[in-house]
Amino acid sequence: MQKGMMVVSDADITSRCRSRNKPGEYMLLPRGNRVEHKLPHFQGVDAQVLTTPQIGALFVEHELLIQPNGGSAKPKSEDLEQFFFVLEGEIDFELEGKKQKMVEGGFCWLPPKNTFQFINKGDSLSRVVWVRRRYEEVEGISIPDPIFANEKDVPAKPVDTYMEQHLTPYEDLAFDLGINLQVFDPGVYFSFVESHVMEHGLYMLYGRGVYWLNGEYIEVQKDDYIYMAPWCPQFFYATGWDKSAYLLYKDVNRDYTQSL
Numbered sequence: 001m002q003k004g005m006m007v008v009s010d011a012d013i014t015s016r017c018r019s020r021n022k023p024g025e026y027m028l029l030p031r032g033n034r035v036e037h038k039l040p041h042f043q044g045v046d047a048q049v050l051t052t053p054q055i056g057a058l059f060v061e062h063e064l065l066i067q068p069n070g071g072s073a074k075p076k077s078e079d080l081e082q083f084f085f086v087l088e089g090e091i092d093f094e095l096e097g098k099k100q101k102m103v104e105g106g107f108c109w110l111p112p113k114n115t116f117q118f119i120n121k122g123d124s125l126s127r128v129v130w131v132r133r134r135y136e137e138v139e140g141i142s143i144p145d146p147i148f149a150n151e152k153d154v155p156a157k158p159v160d161t162y163m164e165q166h167l168t169p170y171e172d173l174a175f176d177l178g179i180n181l182q183v184f185d186p187g188v189y190f191s192f193v194e195s196h197v198m199e200h201g202l203y204m205l206y207g208r209g210v211y212w213l214n215g216e217y218i219e220v221q222k223d224d225y226i227y228m229a230p231w232c233p234q235f236f237y238a239t240g241w242d243k244s245a246y247l248l249y250k251d252v253n254r255d256y257t258q259s260l
Protein backbone atom coordinates (compact mmCIF):
# COMPACT_ATOMS: atom_id res chain seq x y z
CA MET A 1 0.00 0.00 0.00
CA GLN A 2 1.22 3.47 -0.87
CA LYS A 3 2.47 5.46 2.14
CA GLY A 4 -0.04 8.07 3.23
CA MET A 5 -2.91 6.48 1.32
CA MET A 6 -6.27 6.77 3.04
CA VAL A 7 -7.30 3.51 4.68
CA VAL A 8 -11.02 3.00 4.91
CA SER A 9 -11.57 1.91 8.46
CA ASP A 10 -15.32 1.75 8.35
CA ALA A 11 -17.28 -0.62 6.13
CA ASP A 12 -20.16 1.85 6.20
CA ILE A 13 -18.38 4.41 4.00
CA THR A 14 -20.93 4.08 1.20
CA SER A 15 -23.87 4.43 3.57
CA ARG A 16 -22.42 7.74 4.70
CA CYS A 17 -22.01 9.01 1.14
CA ARG A 18 -24.39 11.95 0.58
CA SER A 19 -24.00 12.11 -3.20
CA ARG A 20 -27.22 11.31 -5.07
CA ASN A 21 -28.07 11.15 -8.72
CA LYS A 22 -31.73 11.12 -9.72
CA PRO A 23 -31.75 11.66 -13.49
CA GLY A 24 -34.56 13.92 -14.60
CA GLU A 25 -34.93 15.20 -11.01
CA TYR A 26 -31.74 16.37 -9.30
CA MET A 27 -28.16 15.52 -8.45
CA LEU A 28 -26.35 16.30 -5.19
CA LEU A 29 -22.59 16.38 -5.58
CA PRO A 30 -20.79 17.15 -2.30
CA ARG A 31 -17.22 18.34 -2.52
CA GLY A 32 -15.85 15.06 -1.09
CA ASN A 33 -17.29 13.07 -4.00
CA ARG A 34 -15.98 15.25 -6.81
CA VAL A 35 -13.13 14.11 -9.05
CA GLU A 36 -10.69 16.37 -10.87
CA HIS A 37 -9.86 16.66 -14.56
CA LYS A 38 -7.44 18.59 -16.72
CA LEU A 39 -8.88 20.83 -19.44
CA PRO A 40 -7.30 21.93 -22.72
CA HIS A 41 -5.86 25.47 -22.86
CA PHE A 42 -5.19 25.72 -19.10
CA GLN A 43 -2.09 25.03 -17.05
CA GLY A 44 -1.88 24.50 -13.29
CA VAL A 45 -5.65 24.13 -13.23
CA ASP A 46 -7.76 21.17 -12.09
CA ALA A 47 -11.42 21.22 -12.97
CA GLN A 48 -14.29 19.63 -11.10
CA VAL A 49 -17.15 19.00 -13.50
CA LEU A 50 -20.44 19.99 -11.88
CA THR A 51 -22.99 19.97 -14.70
CA THR A 52 -22.87 18.99 -18.36
CA PRO A 53 -25.38 18.07 -21.12
CA GLN A 54 -24.90 14.39 -20.14
CA ILE A 55 -27.39 15.00 -17.34
CA GLY A 56 -29.76 16.78 -19.72
CA ALA A 57 -28.62 20.29 -18.81
CA LEU A 58 -28.49 23.18 -21.26
CA PHE A 59 -25.42 24.63 -19.53
CA VAL A 60 -21.98 23.54 -18.39
CA GLU A 61 -20.63 24.36 -14.93
CA HIS A 62 -17.18 23.71 -13.47
CA GLU A 63 -15.25 24.56 -10.35
CA LEU A 64 -11.69 25.50 -11.33
CA LEU A 65 -8.89 24.91 -8.81
CA ILE A 66 -6.14 27.26 -9.93
CA GLN A 67 -2.64 26.85 -8.49
CA PRO A 68 -0.36 29.90 -7.98
CA ASN A 69 0.84 30.90 -11.46
CA GLY A 70 -1.79 28.64 -13.01
CA GLY A 71 -4.44 29.86 -15.44
CA SER A 72 -5.09 30.03 -19.17
CA ALA A 73 -2.30 28.73 -21.37
CA LYS A 74 -3.36 31.16 -24.12
CA PRO A 75 -6.18 33.62 -24.86
CA LYS A 76 -9.47 31.82 -25.27
CA SER A 77 -12.61 32.74 -27.20
CA GLU A 78 -15.80 30.70 -27.45
CA ASP A 79 -19.16 30.91 -29.08
CA LEU A 80 -20.71 30.78 -25.58
CA GLU A 81 -21.59 33.32 -22.91
CA GLN A 82 -19.61 32.81 -19.70
CA PHE A 83 -19.84 33.61 -16.02
CA PHE A 84 -16.95 33.41 -13.51
CA PHE A 85 -17.25 33.75 -9.71
CA VAL A 86 -14.24 33.72 -7.34
CA LEU A 87 -15.00 31.50 -4.33
CA GLU A 88 -11.54 31.81 -2.80
CA GLY A 89 -8.22 33.48 -3.63
CA GLU A 90 -7.82 35.81 -6.60
CA ILE A 91 -7.26 35.89 -10.35
CA ASP A 92 -5.93 38.49 -12.74
CA PHE A 93 -8.41 38.47 -15.60
CA GLU A 94 -7.79 39.95 -19.03
CA LEU A 95 -10.70 40.59 -21.39
CA GLU A 96 -10.06 41.84 -24.91
CA GLY A 97 -6.73 43.22 -23.64
CA LYS A 98 -8.23 44.98 -20.57
CA LYS A 99 -6.99 43.79 -17.16
CA GLN A 100 -9.14 43.33 -14.03
CA LYS A 101 -8.13 41.88 -10.68
CA MET A 102 -10.83 39.61 -9.25
CA VAL A 103 -10.75 38.75 -5.55
CA GLU A 104 -13.10 36.66 -3.43
CA GLY A 105 -16.72 37.46 -4.32
CA GLY A 106 -15.59 38.98 -7.63
CA PHE A 107 -17.46 37.90 -10.74
CA CYS A 108 -17.76 38.61 -14.43
CA TRP A 109 -20.18 37.90 -17.24
CA LEU A 110 -18.88 37.78 -20.81
CA PRO A 111 -20.90 37.79 -24.01
CA PRO A 112 -20.12 35.13 -26.65
CA LYS A 113 -16.90 35.41 -28.68
CA ASN A 114 -15.05 37.63 -26.16
CA THR A 115 -11.37 36.79 -25.84
CA PHE A 116 -10.16 36.26 -22.30
CA GLN A 117 -7.34 34.79 -20.22
CA PHE A 118 -6.54 34.68 -16.52
CA ILE A 119 -3.75 33.82 -14.11
CA ASN A 120 -3.53 33.30 -10.35
CA LYS A 121 -0.77 35.68 -9.24
CA GLY A 122 -1.47 34.99 -5.56
CA ASP A 123 0.49 32.56 -3.43
CA SER A 124 -2.37 30.20 -2.60
CA LEU A 125 -4.98 28.17 -4.47
CA SER A 126 -7.84 30.07 -6.14
CA ARG A 127 -11.24 28.48 -6.60
CA VAL A 128 -13.55 29.76 -9.28
CA VAL A 129 -17.05 28.72 -10.43
CA TRP A 130 -17.39 28.83 -14.22
CA VAL A 131 -20.77 28.64 -16.01
CA ARG A 132 -21.27 28.59 -19.76
CA ARG A 133 -24.28 28.36 -22.06
CA ARG A 134 -25.27 29.20 -25.61
CA TYR A 135 -26.67 32.74 -25.70
CA GLU A 136 -30.15 32.90 -27.27
CA GLU A 137 -30.22 36.05 -29.31
CA VAL A 138 -33.57 37.83 -29.76
CA GLU A 139 -34.42 40.11 -32.66
CA GLY A 140 -34.44 43.75 -31.55
CA ILE A 141 -32.50 43.15 -28.32
CA SER A 142 -28.79 43.79 -28.36
CA ILE A 143 -26.29 41.53 -26.61
CA PRO A 144 -25.13 43.19 -23.36
CA ASP A 145 -21.59 44.38 -22.69
CA PRO A 146 -19.39 42.43 -20.26
CA ILE A 147 -19.87 42.94 -16.49
CA PHE A 148 -17.13 42.96 -13.83
CA ALA A 149 -18.12 43.48 -10.17
CA ASN A 150 -17.98 42.06 -6.69
CA GLU A 151 -21.03 40.61 -4.97
CA LYS A 152 -20.30 42.94 -2.00
CA ASP A 153 -21.32 45.85 -4.22
CA VAL A 154 -24.54 44.29 -5.53
CA PRO A 155 -27.63 45.39 -3.57
CA ALA A 156 -29.66 42.69 -1.84
CA LYS A 157 -33.43 42.80 -2.25
CA PRO A 158 -36.06 40.88 -0.30
CA VAL A 159 -37.57 38.13 -2.46
CA ASP A 160 -40.11 35.68 -1.04
CA THR A 161 -38.70 35.08 2.51
CA TYR A 162 -34.99 35.68 1.88
CA MET A 163 -32.54 38.22 0.41
CA GLU A 164 -31.43 38.02 -3.22
CA GLN A 165 -28.65 39.71 -5.21
CA HIS A 166 -28.82 39.57 -8.99
CA LEU A 167 -25.22 39.20 -10.14
CA THR A 168 -26.37 39.21 -13.75
CA PRO A 169 -29.07 41.93 -13.97
CA TYR A 170 -31.70 39.69 -15.49
CA GLU A 171 -34.49 42.24 -14.97
CA ASP A 172 -33.01 43.20 -18.36
CA LEU A 173 -34.47 40.86 -20.99
CA ALA A 174 -31.18 40.88 -22.86
CA PHE A 175 -29.86 38.39 -20.27
CA ASP A 176 -30.85 34.75 -20.67
CA LEU A 177 -28.40 33.59 -17.98
CA GLY A 178 -29.50 34.45 -14.48
CA ILE A 179 -27.10 34.20 -11.57
CA ASN A 180 -28.30 35.18 -8.18
CA LEU A 181 -26.95 34.94 -4.68
CA GLN A 182 -29.60 33.97 -2.14
CA VAL A 183 -28.99 34.64 1.54
CA PHE A 184 -31.06 33.11 4.34
CA ASP A 185 -31.26 33.90 8.04
CA PRO A 186 -31.24 30.76 10.21
CA GLY A 187 -34.67 29.15 10.28
CA VAL A 188 -35.94 30.89 7.12
CA TYR A 189 -37.78 28.76 4.58
CA PHE A 190 -39.47 29.40 1.22
CA SER A 191 -43.12 30.45 1.45
CA PHE A 192 -44.08 27.90 -1.23
CA VAL A 193 -42.73 24.88 -3.10
CA GLU A 194 -41.31 26.06 -6.40
CA SER A 195 -41.74 24.00 -9.55
CA HIS A 196 -40.57 25.60 -12.77
CA VAL A 197 -39.12 24.91 -16.16
CA MET A 198 -35.82 26.64 -15.33
CA GLU A 199 -32.87 24.44 -14.47
CA HIS A 200 -30.65 25.26 -11.51
CA GLY A 201 -26.98 24.85 -10.77
CA LEU A 202 -26.67 25.60 -7.04
CA TYR A 203 -23.35 26.11 -5.25
CA MET A 204 -23.62 26.31 -1.46
CA LEU A 205 -21.32 29.13 -0.33
CA TYR A 206 -21.77 28.97 3.42
CA GLY A 207 -24.09 27.72 6.15
CA ARG A 208 -26.35 24.71 6.02
CA GLY A 209 -29.93 23.69 5.46
CA VAL A 210 -32.36 21.10 4.25
CA TYR A 211 -33.41 20.91 0.62
CA TRP A 212 -36.67 19.22 -0.26
CA LEU A 213 -36.35 17.98 -3.84
CA ASN A 214 -39.14 16.09 -5.58
CA GLY A 215 -40.35 14.60 -2.32
CA GLU A 216 -37.00 13.87 -0.66
CA TYR A 217 -35.31 15.71 2.21
CA ILE A 218 -31.60 16.27 1.74
CA GLU A 219 -29.17 17.94 4.13
CA VAL A 220 -26.89 20.44 2.42
CA GLN A 221 -23.85 22.35 3.59
CA LYS A 222 -21.01 24.61 2.40
CA ASP A 223 -19.36 23.49 -0.85
CA ASP A 224 -22.21 21.16 -1.86
CA TYR A 225 -23.38 21.39 -5.45
CA ILE A 226 -26.91 20.59 -6.63
CA TYR A 227 -28.21 20.30 -10.18
CA MET A 228 -31.99 20.65 -10.45
CA ALA A 229 -33.70 19.49 -13.64
CA PRO A 230 -36.64 21.37 -15.20
CA TRP A 231 -39.82 21.11 -13.12
CA CYS A 232 -38.09 19.53 -10.11
CA PRO A 233 -40.25 20.59 -7.12
CA GLN A 234 -37.93 22.44 -4.72
CA PHE A 235 -38.07 23.91 -1.26
CA PHE A 236 -35.31 25.08 1.10
CA TYR A 237 -35.09 25.78 4.74
CA ALA A 238 -32.00 27.11 6.43
CA THR A 239 -30.80 25.35 9.57
CA GLY A 240 -27.91 25.93 11.96
CA TRP A 241 -27.12 29.10 13.92
CA ASP A 242 -25.62 31.25 11.17
CA LYS A 243 -26.75 32.64 7.85
CA SER A 244 -26.53 30.43 4.78
CA ALA A 245 -26.15 31.37 1.15
CA TYR A 246 -25.89 29.86 -2.30
CA LEU A 247 -24.95 30.95 -5.78
CA LEU A 248 -27.70 29.96 -8.19
CA TYR A 249 -27.76 29.60 -11.96
CA LYS A 250 -31.09 29.70 -13.77
CA ASP A 251 -32.11 30.13 -17.39
CA VAL A 252 -34.32 33.19 -17.75
CA ASN A 253 -36.21 35.46 -20.16
CA ARG A 254 -36.67 33.08 -23.11
CA ASP A 255 -39.71 31.12 -24.32
CA TYR A 256 -38.23 27.65 -24.92
CA THR A 257 -39.17 27.57 -28.60
CA GLN A 258 -35.58 27.48 -29.76
CA SER A 259 -35.42 23.72 -30.17
CA LEU A 260 -38.90 23.29 -31.76
Ligand code: UGY
Nearest residue numbers: 182194200234235248250
Ligand atom coordinates in the same frame (compact mmCIF):
# COMPACT_ATOMS: atom_id res chain seq x y z
O1 UGY B 1 -35.46 31.88 -8.20
C1 UGY B 1 -35.49 30.66 -8.00
O2 UGY B 1 -35.89 29.88 -8.86
C2 UGY B 1 -34.98 30.18 -6.65
N1 UGY B 1 -35.69 30.79 -5.57
N2 UGY B 1 -34.97 28.75 -6.56
C3 UGY B 1 -34.26 28.11 -5.61
O3 UGY B 1 -33.59 28.76 -4.79
N3 UGY B 1 -34.30 26.78 -5.61
Ligand code: MN
Nearest residue numbers: 194196200234
Ligand atom coordinates in the same frame (compact mmCIF):
# COMPACT_ATOMS: atom_id res chain seq x y z
MN1 MN C 1 -36.01 27.76 -8.25
